[in-house]
Amino acid sequence: MKARRGKVLGLVLAGGEGGRLGPLTDGRAKPVLPFGGVYRLIDFPLSNCHHSRVSDVWVIQQYEAHTLSEHLANGRPWDLDRTWGGMRVVHPTTGGEESGFFEGNADAIDRNREAIASFDPELVLVLSADAVYRLDYAEVLERHRERGAEATAVTTVKPAEEALRLGTVAVDSTGLVTAFEYKPEEPRSDIVTTEVFVYDAKVLLDTFAELEGEGEELSDFGHSLLPRLVERGNTWADDLGGYWRDVGTLESYWQAHMDLLEPEPQLRLDDPEWPILTRASQRPPARVDASARIEGSLISPGCSVRGRVARSVLGPGVVVEEGVEVVDSVVLGNSRISADIHRAIVDEGADVTQETTGAEEPAVVA
Known part of the structure; x- marks a missing residue:
């Protein structure tokens, strides 16, 4: 008899300021920055979750949170407004040991360790809201399970001028990650992480506790968490195999829009099999x-x-x-x-x- 698979918890990290986008993120959370005319950046990971049948999704927010909350609309556009499961919006808290603003993406998860442990997922799917792409997370989750992996990083290939803003990995012929560098000044690899990660939930929480006990920095994943998991020898790369662009700078935000206008764009917003879902206002025709x-x-x-x-x-x-x-x-x-x-x-x-x-x-x- 096949063992029943445990729950998958999706965590969308949506609290960053987006300082490299200048005035575009003054007064608005970066994940609600408009894209492609009628969409917002956060629509991409949430739509991917919907199409991948990931139905338990927590959105961790912080900067200009009110602008994001209005767009999320309790998860309704992505079929996440449910009595059981669905979308949960997580805010920084005050008054306890874990109070105060998050200091980075790893810190945001670490401060919610107890809540994650209480939810008791098998796997934690961690997503950023900083990129535009289409990806079936269900396939990534399946390969993670087949490998018995502790962690999986979805990767793509980028030139050095983009790689230095991201995390880079070296992999062997089987896809095992053998080295990781976080925002290297001189990248030694053109394989970058797309800020889509799958973690064995128990390993993730235990590693956070271990690092905290050693006094390690827990702000961003790249500082301590990923290097430690790579050292353990069971972190794998999973090639995204399609279009992905980080839109964290003015140039990349502009270029991503120009990509949409190519005669045969790699990212189609009108794909009927994988529509991008959003909360849209009613407007007359152009x-x-x-x-x-x-x-x-x-x-x-x-x-x-x-x-x-x-x-x-x-x-x-x-x-x-x-x-x-x-x-x-x-x-x-x-x-x-x-x-x-x-x-x-x-x-x-x-x-x-x-x-x-x-x-x-x-x-x-x-």
């Missing part, structure tokens, strides 16, 4: 006037376009005036464009009245 010219762009509901839009993404309710050019740009919702913009990111509700052109980095109008 209006494109006779004076408008649109080339290779995404236009969201509620937009009014009377000028030229080329290789750009417009969020809901954007107005582009007649005679104006919007080229190679990302315009977030409810903005009005009355002057030409090229290679720019326009924040929600902005009124652009002066010509704006980006250089090495895209220009930002907030």
Whole structure:
């Protein structure tokens, strides 16, 4: 008789400030930063959870938490508003031994050790809300079980200029992780972690307790937790095998949108077999006037376009005036464009009245 499998607990780490995104995260949690017109960054891991049948999901939040709570809507868009299980939103607490703000992703989990132990999962699936990608977590979980792994890191390949912002791993021919470096100044490997991890729950909690007892730093995974697990010799790499982009900088956020506009994009937002689910407001259809010219762009509901839009993404309710050019740009919702913009990111509700052109980095109008 086959043994019954235990529960999987999904933990979405959604508390970071996103400081490298400048004004785009002033006043909003990074996970609710708009993406692709009508979506938010956190929609990607939550949609993946829905399609992968991961139905117990805790969202750990901190920075500008109210902006995230409004979007989460008790988990309803992702079928996580359930009487039993479903979505649980976790906040920093006050008044106890574990009170105060989280100091990093590992610390956020460590401070919830008792709650996780009480939930008693077999596996813990840890996800960030900083990247755009599609992934069937069920397949990753299955391979983790087949290997009898203590930890699995989902990986992809990135050039050195991106790898230095991430964790890198060395793997042997079987996929076993033999070395790990956290944000190395000179990466020795182009295989990076995608901030998708599977942990044996007991091993994870025991390792946290062990490291805490030794006085080790428990802020981010890369400082102590992952190096310790790699040393134990049962951490495995699982290649994502598709599109993945961290959008933690202005350049990468802009580039991820340009990727959507390729003739054959690697990440399709219109895939009927794996739709990205979100909490969306009701908007009328976009209006494109006779004076408008649109080339290779995404236009969201509620937009009014009377000028030229080329290789750009417009969020809901954007107005582009007649005679104006919007080229190679990302315009977030409810903005009005009355002057030409090229290679720019326009924040929600902005009124652009002066010509704006980006250089090495895209220009930002907030």
